[in-house]
Amino acid sequence: MSITFDDIADIASWLFLVYGILICLGYLFSAIFSIFEIRDYKRSNNYKDEIALLQASELPPVSILAPAYNEGLNIVENVRSLLTINYPSFEIVIINDGSKDDSLERLIEEYDLEKQDYLFHYFIKTQTIRGVYKSKNTAFKNLLVIDKENGGKADALNTGINVCTHDIICCIDVDCILEYDAMLKLIKPFLNNRKKVIASGGVIRVANNCVIEDGRILEVRLPDKFVARVQVIEYFRAFLMGRMAWSRVDGLLLISGAFGMFDKQIAIEAGGYNHNTVGEDMELLVRMRRMMREKKIPYKVGFVPDPLCWTEVPQSWEILKRQRNRWTRGTAETLLLHKKMIFNPKYGVLGMLSTPFWLFFEWMAPLIEFSGSLFFICLLWFGLISWEFFLTFLFVVYSFAVLFSITALFFEEYSFQQYKKPKYIFTLIGTAFLEPIVYHPFVMWSAVRGNWDLIIGKKSWGEMTRTGLSKSAKK
Amino acid sequence: MKKILVIEDNPMVIKSLQFKLTKDGYDVIIAPDGREALKLLKDATYDLILTDLNLPFVTGNELIAYVKENLPAIPIIVLSTSTQENIIMDAFNMGVEDFITKPFSPNELSLRVKRLLS
Amino acid sequence: MAVIYSIDFDWLLGFFPDDLPFVIEANIVMTFIFFVFAVFFVGFIILLRIFKNFRNKKKEEQRLLLEDILNAYLFDEEFDKERELQKFKDEHLNKPLEIKIAIKEILLFHSNIKGESATQLRELFLQWELDEFCKKQLANSAWYSKSRALFSLSEMLIKVELENIKPLLNHKQDEVRQQAQLYFIKLAEDNPLEFLDHIDKPLTLWEEIFIEDALKNEYHGPMPDYSNWLHSVQNSVVDFAIRMIAKFNQFENISELLPLLEHSCEQVRRETIRSLCALEHYEVIDTLISQFEEETNLVKKTILDAIEHLGSYNDLMMLKDKIQDNEWDLKIKYYGIAQYFLPEKKQSIYIQYEKEKALLL
Numbered sequence: 001m002s003i004t005f006d007d008i009a010d011i012a013s014w015l016f017l018v019y020g021i022l023i024c025l026g027y028l029f030s031a032i033f034s035i036f037e038i039r040d041y042k043r044s045n046n047y048k049d050e051i052a053l054l055q056a057s058e059l060p061p062v063s064i065l066a067p068a069y070n071e072g073l074n075i076v077e078n079v080r081s082l083l084t085i086n087y088p089s090f091e092i093v094i095i096n097d098g099s100k101d102d103s104l105e106r107l108i109e110e111y112d113l114e115k116q117d118y119l120f121h122y123f124i125k126t127q128t129i130r131g132v133y134k135s136k137n138t139a140f141k142n143l144l145v146i147d148k149e150n151g152g153k154a155d156a157l158n159t160g161i162n163v164c165t166h167d168i169i170c171c172i173d174v175d176c177i178l179e180y181d182a183m184l185k186l187i188k189p190f191l192n193n194r195k196k197v198i199a200s201g202g203v204i205r206v207a208n209n210c211v212i213e214d215g216r217i218l219e220v221r222l223p224d225k226f227v228a229r230v231q232v233i234e235y236f237r238a239f240l241m242g243r244m245a246w247s248r249v250d251g252l253l254l255i256s257g258a259f260g261m262f263d264k265q266i267a268i269e270a271g272g273y274n275h276n277t278v279g280e281d282m283e284l285l286v287r288m289r290r291m292m293r294e295k296k297i298p299y300k301v302g303f304v305p306d307p308l309c310w311t312e313v314p315q316s317w318e319i320l321k322r323q324r325n326r327w328t329r330g331t332a333e334t335l336l337l338h339k340k341m342i343f344n345p346k347y348g349v350l351g352m353l354s355t356p357f358w359l360f361f362e363w364m365a366p367l368i369e370f371s372g373s374l375f376f377i378c379l380l381w382f383g384l385i386s387w388e389f390f391l392t393f394l395f396v397v398y399s400f401a402v403l404f405s406i407t408a409l410f411f412e413e414y415s416f417q418q419y420k421k422p423k424y425i426f427t428l429i430g431t432a433f434l435e436p437i438v439y440h441p442f443v444m445w446s447a448v449r450g451n452w453d454l455i456i457g458k459k460s461w462g463e464m465t466r467t468g469l470s471k472s473a474k475k
Numbered sequence: 476m477k478k479i480l481v482i483e484d485n486p487m488v489i490k491s492l493q494f495k496l497t498k499d500g501y502d503v504i505i506a507p508d509g510r511e512a513l514k515l516l517k518d519a520t521y522d523l524i525l526t527d528l529n530l531p532f533v534t535g536n537e538l539i540a541y542v543k544e545n546l547p548a549i550p551i552i553v554l555s556t557s558t559q560e561n562i563i564m565d566a567f568n569m570g571v572e573d574f575i576t577k578p579f580s581p582n583e584l585s586l587r588v589k590r591l592l593s
Numbered sequence: 594m595a596v597i598y599s600i601d602f603d604w605l606l607g608f609f610p611d612d613l614p615f616v617i618e619a620n621i622v623m624t625f626i627f628f629v630f631a632v633f634f635v636g637f638i639i640l641l642r643i644f645k646n647f648r649n650k651k652k653e654e655q656r657l658l659l660e661d662i663l664n665a666y667l668f669d670e671e672f673d674k675e676r677e678l679q680k681f682k683d684e685h686l687n688k689p690l691e692i693k694i695a696i697k698e699i700l701l702f703h704s705n706i707k708g709e710s711a712t713q714l715r716e717l718f719l720q721w722e723l724d725e726f727c728k729k730q731l732a733n734s735a736w737y738s739k740s741r742a743l744f745s746l747s748e749m750l751i752k753v754e755l756e757n758i759k760p761l762l763n764h765k766q767d768e769v770r771q772q773a774q775l776y777f778i779k780l781a782e783d784n785p786l787e788f789l790d791h792i793d794k795p796l797t798l799w800e801e802i803f804i805e806d807a808l809k810n811e812y813h814g815p816m817p818d819y820s821n822w823l824h825s826v827q828n829s830v831v832d833f834a835i836r837m838i839a840k841f842n843q844f845e846n847i848s849e850l851l852p853l854l855e856h857s858c859e860q861v862r863r864e865t866i867r868s869l870c871a872l873e874h875y876e877v878i879d880t881l882i883s884q885f886e887e888e889t890n891l892v893k894k895t896i897l898d899a900i901e902h903l904g905s906y907n908d909l910m911m912l913k914d915k916i917q918d919n920e921w922d923l924k925i926k927y928y929g930i931a932q933y934f935l936p937e938k939k940q941s942i943y944i945q946y947e948k949e950k951a952l953l954l
Contacts, residue, residue: 017616043737044768047744049704052556052577055529057802084534117943119928121921121950180531192767192799214510214532388613392620399627406634413638417645425642429635487660488705494664558809578810580708581668 009384016372017393019360024400026361031407033245038415041305054088054184059191061089062183062261063164066174067156068094072101076110078174081215083143087183091142093160094174098127098150107145112137124158124272127151132163153257154273154280161264161272169267171281173258173311177207177217182308186261189302198288199262200302201255203239205418206232207310217310222424227320229431230439231313232419236408240305240415247303251354253289253334255301257281259309266292277337279330286338286350293347307416321446328450331363366447398436405432477592478502478519482512482526482538483554488577492525495581496588509533513541521549523592528555528562536569543570550591554579648690655691659698666717667702667710682721692726699723700748718749728753736766743772747779763793771800778807783814789822795829804833805840816841820849828858835861839868847874854880862888863895870899878904882911890920897926906934918953 064082068075075094082092096104107113118132127149135143148159157171168190170183179185182202189200208228211219223229246252257280270288273280285301292299314320335342335358342359344351379385409428412418419425479501483489489505496503504521506512510532512524524542528535535553542549550572557563563574573587602622606613609621662681665672686692696718703714718724723745730742731753739761746753761773770792777788785808789796796804808816819841822834835853838846853865854877869877881896888896893916900908909930916923928946932939 013616047741047768047772053802053806056557056559057806084532086529117940119925119932119943119946121925123921188799190798191802192797194795194797216531388617389620392617392624395624396620396627399624399631403627403631403634406631406638410634410638410641413641413645417642422642425638429638485705487701490660491664491667491702491706495668498668578703578705578707578711581706581710582708 005382006384009379012375013389016368016375019368020397023361023365026357027241027404030241030245031411033248034241034411035414037244037248038240038305038411042415051086051181051184054187055086057088059088059184059187060168061091061166062087062168062170062187063091063093063160063166063264064170064172064183065093065095065157065160065164066172067097067153067160068099068103068174069097069150069153069156070099070101070103071174072099072103072106074175075103076106077215079107079111079143081177082172082174083140084215085178085183086181087187090170090183091144091165093164094143094145095156095160096145096147097152097156098148104145104147108133111135111140111143111145113143113145118163120163123162123268126155126159126162129159129163152275154275154277157280158272158275161267164264167264168261169264170259170261171257172260172309175312176204176258177210177212177215177310178259179306179308179310180216182259185304185306185308186259188304189300190261190263193300193302195298195300196292197263197300197302198266198292199255199260199285200304201243201252201260202304202308203243203306204235204256204258205307205310206235206313208312208315210310220418220420222419222421222427223313223315225315226431226434227317227439228313228315229427230435233405233408233428233432233435235313236412237405240411241408243303244305246354247301249349249353250300251349251357252301252303253286253350253354253358254282255285256309258311262288274337277330277333278326279334282330283334283337286334286341289350290338290341290347293350305415307418317442321442321449324443324446325450325453328363328366328447329454331358332451332454335359335363366444367451369444370448401436401440402433405435476500476502477522478504479523479525479588480504480506480512480515480521482506482509482524482530482535484508484527484530488554491581492584495585499585499589501588501592507531509535509538512538516542516546520546523588524549524551525554525588526551528553528557528566536565539566539569539571552584552587552591554584651690652694655685655694656698658685659695663698663702663714663717667706667713678717678720686721689726692723695721696723696726696745700745703748715749719751724749724751727751731757736764736769739764740766740768740772743769743776747772747776750780752780759788759791762788762791770794771803774800775803775807778804779811781812781814784817785812785814786817786819786822789825789827789830789833792827792830795827796833797829801829801833801836805837808837816843818846819843820846823849823853828861831856831858831861832864835864835868839871842872844872847872851877851880854884859889859892862892866892866895866899870902873903875903878908882908885912886915890922893920893923894926897923897930901930901933906931909934924949 064085066078066082071078079092079094094107096107112135113133114136115131116134120129120132130147130149133145133147135141144163146159146163148156151159160171161169168187170186172178186200186202190197206223206228207217208223208225209221210217211221223232243252243254260281262284266288267284270284270291272284274283274287277283289299289301314323335355338355341347341351342355347355376385376390406429409425409432413425419428479496481489481492481496481503483492483505484507489507493503493505504515506515509530512526512530513533526535526538530538535555539551539553542551551570552573552575553566553571554575554577555562555566556577558576566574572591575584575587602625605625606618606621613621658681662677666674666678686695699714699718703711706714727742727745730738731746733739733742743758743761758773758776761769762777764770764773774788774792778785781787786804819834819837820843822830825831825834831853835850837843838850847869850865850869853861856862856865866877866881878900881899885893885896897912900912909927912927916927924946928942931942935942
């Protein structure tokens, strides 16, 4: 019996088709779960003014850890806005990760810092701490600045974990913009659960172009640049549909490094952030969950659907490429490190649903898409292409992609409706129609390159050049 | 007419205070946040300040510190949801004249304002 | 796909050549379906936007009307109550949305105001017969109607048959359960925490914060003796009772607290130590020092905190040799407290810590 090229082409076509259908079904289910989750959340949130009560209550104190590397441009303002966070009891820990600029000097000068003989221990192994600084001014008594040898973001966060005093830590990007009551909302899962809560995360939004003053969002605006605008839709899909659904089935694998809370003791027990991966935020949560599961301690990961944190997304294709390259490597590395969990019923939802989903749909999707394109070129080469098939298939994929984004837009309208101007909604719809043609192939290619870089062993984190959000976006 | 500067970010409270204090015969000027209040304080004089502690941009404590240093003649009443002892103590230590906790009684507030302004 | 395909799409395929293979026909149908859905959602988004805007406008109008009339009602002596209120009721309290906003607005006013004005607001609530609406909502099977109604009724101190509320204490939805708890506290004339004996799930910290707040600000009867719950089957209730003993300075219960230092639940032991500390029961220090070695890490930390609060440098010294070599978190705490007791020796204590570190690592 011989297998002809035609047979292979046939089988491959069917495989691609089956994969496509599976993806569609996956998305369909996540949409359904999300809508229920959003509905329940909306219904549960209109009683007493919780915020006022929480402000005045004795909540568990939180250590806010913000690593900074060459952030001299905005560090002073960023710290100032962190200091005005609305929470009854917290400390701010800025970790200067061996910056080459004058970040530390600026902080010392502005906040009247002096070096302290600070008692600490390397619970997690990190680079050497050069000094711990506190302010002489009591108005800044909850500010702690750590100066350390450069070791990357994960290492900086671990240093923060080692030095900070409180039992709950909140890791944030120093330049992100927090909503006024973000911390009070993010702590809620820790308070309102009968199981041990090991972490909680919130929704990240795109800050580009928004009007920002003194670290507060005054007006939500849609980014001018197409690249950033598409990411608004991407974030809708990821948070309003993806994570919302995962949270409903308790299968969250990722809390964004930009803003998340963790139980310090559990994080230390799990070994802290892994500095060998570029996806340290995802990897830590997976490891913490895995540990809890293996120890058979019932636990929970919280998720707050409110927009809590606004961050600047890449505005240029070049930076976007690096970011996606890194995300892909982070995902792949995490899955590789925890491959034992995939399809392992011992890990429950995580083993049977979350990790396989990440494997097949997050990590492999771009690869399969890419090989599909290669396959198409092969067929073209051998003159085997059925144009009717190819074109109609392309339309199916395109229309599904558009439908999916539009659904995400609908969820946003239904839930939080942050983009209030009527013109924005039409721009977003237009963007949704363009995305699959203009933006998606680029992101796919970046992801493929990410996998390639991973194989050849490139470890770069990809420095993000910032445009200086708080300055550029002022009215 | 005596002028009262009300610094508060809850629109409902603002409206009630405005209504009540205007009825009592005062000129009520509203600042929705601490920064706005500082601006107003630089441009005009007031006979009394009624302020919340949790304010956007500039906190109540910063504001009190500013007034006590630069405009020590203006009495301050704090109107806050905080019932925590240390917060109330801090406020009195900074020199505020009175501390009223929310929820508040409008009649009582009106009396306390009158006492400070007479 | 077969299912979808069995729906009649012949008219659509009529636009294409007759003899298309199955896969291509399927593709065309799928594309069509997806696009129809996409267009449908776009339409839906626009309609939703229009509807929301309309509704928000309505809400805002109603809210402003209410703000005016409420302020006039509360603070304007010349306001013709009888006539104006009836007029408002006839004109602006007919549709469910209008009523809901009225309830919300009165509750909002009420939450910021106390004294005579608050009583007036509760009278108005009854006069506008908003309680009837709430009672109907309470009977509604949807949990969010129930919990909202419970909230409104309890804020306005409106009595309903308690037997109707009791089952809601163990409702499967957290929000309903919580509002039922608060209902019992706010309306109780005495013994506000009686309901704690009837709950079948542990209290969460969240619920405890609200219970404490209600006890402090909304309950006006005699303070309950919290020692009644020190032996509850629910550890969370025990935990809460211990904390309340300290919060409300029930010094008479100190002797009841002491045996709980031996409780099987770690959290209960910690809370007991903290409360004894807050009650400044200095005598407990010796017991804590003698128990230190057998305790878990978290309780050890709490004991150290207690010594910082109640004890002396000598008490602290007693623990020095009881801290194991690998208990770095305790060591840091230990030296930190030593620095607190002897601020003038801060530097030498730091050096001592660094020496110990060098020795052990």
